[in-house]
Each structure stands twice: as structure tokens, then as C-alpha cells.
Amino acid sequence: MHAETTTDRKAAALAVFKDMPREPGVAKPDPILVVDNVVRRFGGLTAVDVKHVEIQRGSITALIGPNGAGKTTFFNQLTGFDTADSGEWTFNGRRMNGVPAHKVARAGMVRTFQLTKALSRLTVLENMRLGAQGQSGESFWQALLPFIWRSQEDEITSRADELLARFKLDAKREDFAGSLSGGQRKLLEMARALMVKPELVMLDEPMAGVNPALTQSLLGHVKDLREQGMSVLFVEHDMDMVRDISDWVIVMAQGAVIAEGPPDTIMSDERVIDAYLGAHHDAPLTESELEQQLQEAEEALEAEIEEDKK
């Protein structure tokens, strides 16, 4: 039933990126998130140093990069879970630097975590209900008077049930979240984030630790977010997934954004190969190839030593 809008949204997103220059920090026509000069240092190590980056509204943007590139740290800065040493960023035109995490979420920028944070000893349904915003029953004095928040609670519950059905968790409704499998927890965390009614969903490695059978369904859910008008920014290592669902890819290495581009060509970008795949892109495929490479490397070393002697 969404077939037409589906192609529309995807086509619209792709049309925006069609002739966009592949430069890091390239300007987007309708950015939901604009980041400038964000720096985070841990002692002598500069974990994040992003000059400028924009995230297009209504698109799925992937953030990739080798381990230690600073992707998660960058996520933490943007969502208020860690304090940046300097820099500023705006979400929907609102300045967000220095804003605490809970206010970032209220503003419509909701994240998930690399290590899933299911609230184990709460039921799946309670996990979901927690995500709803503006609950009058969450204030201390009103909580004591159930008739004040009862109708709102019913409303929240029916919204939670709808989402649970969509994520196929409705059978687990009354189970403790701690009894779910790893993949189901990822689903729950994503569904719970949607209870906040976010505009920008930030997923930190949504596929990590998910079995292949669930991967397809998770992918479908991520694509579905765009169909519902949300923007998605996600960190991922799995290039198949990145190619499958993202409209645009931003590459980070050593804390900085080094390249941007569409998913089907980004991996052939020289800078990405150098920085991201540099150590591995010519890795041996067979044992004989390995031996050959070792030999070549030894020869090169010997040549170098010879040269040094001269």
C-alpha cells in the first residue's frame, strides 16, 4: 500500500544526491543537522575533529570508517552523551552544543546504542511506554493520582502495541526485556526510540550481533523510517548493509570526515581506500597469494636495506 510513496521517498532522496560533489563537508539542500568544527580530545588523543558536515533531511545517511575512527565518539557529542571540547552544531536550525542528552532527545534527535540497552527487568511493553514524551504521570505529584494519567497511559499503550506489532514483538509484550534475544533487543531498542516520535534517528551499529535471519527484517525497518518521513544517520561496519539501504555515505578516519559520496561508488574513492581499507584492500585471498606477497614484501625490504647501505 506504500509502494508508490516508497519509490517516491527513495527517488526523492536519491535525486538530491545525484550530482552532489563528493567532497567532505559538502552542502546539502535541506540539512536537518549541520555540524561545525567539533573537536573532542582525550588527553593527547584527538578522537573527533570534524570541520563541517551536513545531514540531509529525509534520507538515510551512513557513517562508516575503520575501528577507532571516532564514529561513536562523534555520535556521543551530537547526542549530548559526552561534552565536546569545542564546536557547534544545529539540529533543525536549533543550536545543540552543550544541550544535555535528555533535551537532545526531546528536540527530536534520538539515538540507539552499539551495545543494546534493553531495560532488562522491565517488560517489553514498559520499555516501549517509557519512550513516550510529555507524560503527566511522570511528574511526582501527579503520579500519585492515577486518574490524571490513566487516559494518556491508554493512548501510549495503544501506540506501543502498534509499534510492537510492526516490529513483530507483540507476542513478547509481557516478557521481561532481559529475556529477549540479541536481535530482538535491537528491534525493541529501535521501536522504543520511535515512541519518542523522533525526526532524526541515530543508530549506532544496528546490525552488530544480529543473526542473518533478523538482519533483513531490521533493514526493512530502517528503510521504513525514511518512508515515514524520518531522517536516519547510522554507524555500520557491514558494507553490504550500507550499500543496500543508505542514500549517502560519510566516511570518517582518525576523527575527521575524509570523504562523502553515494554508497555504490564510495568504496572506490581513493581517499577511502587509503584511509579505511589501506591496510587490507590488497589482502591475500589464497595461500599462494599470501606467499607471493610475503616474498614481494621481503624483496622490497631487502631492496630498502641495500639502498640504506649505499
Place this chain on the structure above:
Amino acid sequence: MNWDIILSTTVKAAVGVETVWYALAAIGINIHFGYTGLLNFGQSAFLAVAGYGLAVTVTTLGLPFWIGIGVGLAAAVLLAILLGIPTLRLRADYLAIVTIAAAEIVRLIFRSVEFKDVFGGSDGRRGFSQGFYDINPYPQGTYGFWPLSFNEREMWVLSVAWALIAISCLIVYLLMKSPWGRVIKAIREDEDAVRSLGKNVFSYKMQSLILGGVLGCLGGFIYGLATGSVQPDIFGTETTFFAYTIVILGGAARVFGPVVGASIFWVLLVLVNGLLTGAVQSGLLPFMDITQVGPFRFLLVGLGLILLLVYRPQGIFGDKRELAINAR
């Protein structure tokens, strides 16, 4: 052995003064530790500031009883805020360290020679409970039936204390059924997840610290009024640890856990005490004398608690499924 006395003291312990003031302290701990996951090891300080707030207002300042109660409650709220501001943003274990230290500071100030004029040093304060017994509706006499019999003063303290316990349990029940309680329990599970869902975690932890402190501090009032006195060393760290034991015994994060836990804890202590005393007096335990009974019963109770934690770690009301999830 005098079975009459052993039986009657044991039955009385189930609803007696020790049980009620420990139950109130434990209700507070249950909110902090059981529901919110705050490791508050300074609960005794909340009881102390409430008890001393009342005692000092009435004896040193000569103000009426009700103002003393107000001062005590305000002191508990203030203590919660002072403890919370520096520590609630930090990890859970820091709160444990800071609260245990703060409780000792409070106790040492109350027993210090410097402030002997105000707090009465290690003797504490007495003679502040008259305002409370003036409004005692029970005429002089003995109430109850064997083995439960109390004089009019005990009746009055116990009636008030059990009413406070009932109100506290009702408040805990209502809150923990509500969306507020959901946020509190979620904070126990994972603070960052709650933050990512737009909740001000610091504010909720502070509310929990204040609520648990205020409900717990009622125990300090009850102790002061029942005994007619407060001494600094009553509010030492072992009071806090007994309260923790009671919470775990009854089952953490259960509305009636602390109440039933307190009853069982004191019944066991009194029963073991009675049996051992009787056994020593009738020469059944020739290797012990009567002065060793007191310490020895704690040893036995400790053993009992170890067995409880091994065979029923969820306590009396707890749900083993929940514990299994936690141990994952």
C-alpha cells in the same frame, strides 16, 4: 526455660518498636536501592537528622513538638539535596562512598564535644517527647491480649508508626505503578537508555533520594519518641546495614518487602536471644555465659542470612526470574 517470656517477647517483636522504625528506614532504602538502584549507605544519617531535628528544636530551642517534626523533615530533605548534588551525576559506587562518609560525619558532629551544648554529645538528647504523649488518645491501662500486651504509651507510638508504615507503603505502591515509577525502575536498569529517551535522570534520582530519605527519616522520629531520647551511636552504620539486610530479606523492589523483612529480622533476633539466654541459664550451654548471648545471636542471624542468600536470594516476595535476568 521460661517459654512464656520467650514466646511473648518474640510475638511482640513482630510488631514492636524496633520493627517499626527499622521498617520505615528500610522502606526508604527500598526506594533508593530496590527501585532506583541508588546505593545509599548513609540511611542512618537521615534518621539522625530527623531525630535530632526534633530533639534539638524541642529541648535546646524550647519550640513546640510539631515545629520539631517540621525541622526534622526539612533537615532530611536538605541532607538529600546536599548529598545528591555532588554525587548523583557520578557513577553509583561514588554515591555509596560519599553517603557512608556523610553519615559518619553527621554522627560525629552529633556526638562531638564542641557541640555538646546543642546536641548533647554522646549522651544525646532526651525529654522532647512530651508534646507527642500529650495528644495520646489512649487512656492509661494495658491493651491487647496475651502475649501481645502494651501500655498506653507503647500503643500510641505503635499506632502512629504502623499508620506511617501503611501510608508509606501506599505511596510506594501508587508511585511504582505509575509512569514516574517506570522511569525510576528504568534508571536502575540503565541510566543512559533513559537519558536517550528524553528523561532528566538527575532530577528523578534526586526525587528518589529525597523521597526515600524522608520516608526513612520517619524511623528516626519513631525511635526518638518511643525511647524518649536520641543518641548519636544509635544512628551508626550498622543501622543502615540492618536496613539493607531487611530489604534483601523481604525482597528488594517489593512494596511490603521491607515491612515483612523487618518483622522477620527482629523476630529472629529476639527468638534466638530468648532461646540462648534460657539455654545458658538452665546450664544447657556450659561453654557460654550470659554476656556472650548478644553477640552470638548476630552470628547466628548472619549465618541464617547467608543461607537465605544462597537458597532464596530473591528474598521472601522477590521473583526469581528477575534475579536470573540480572545475573545474566
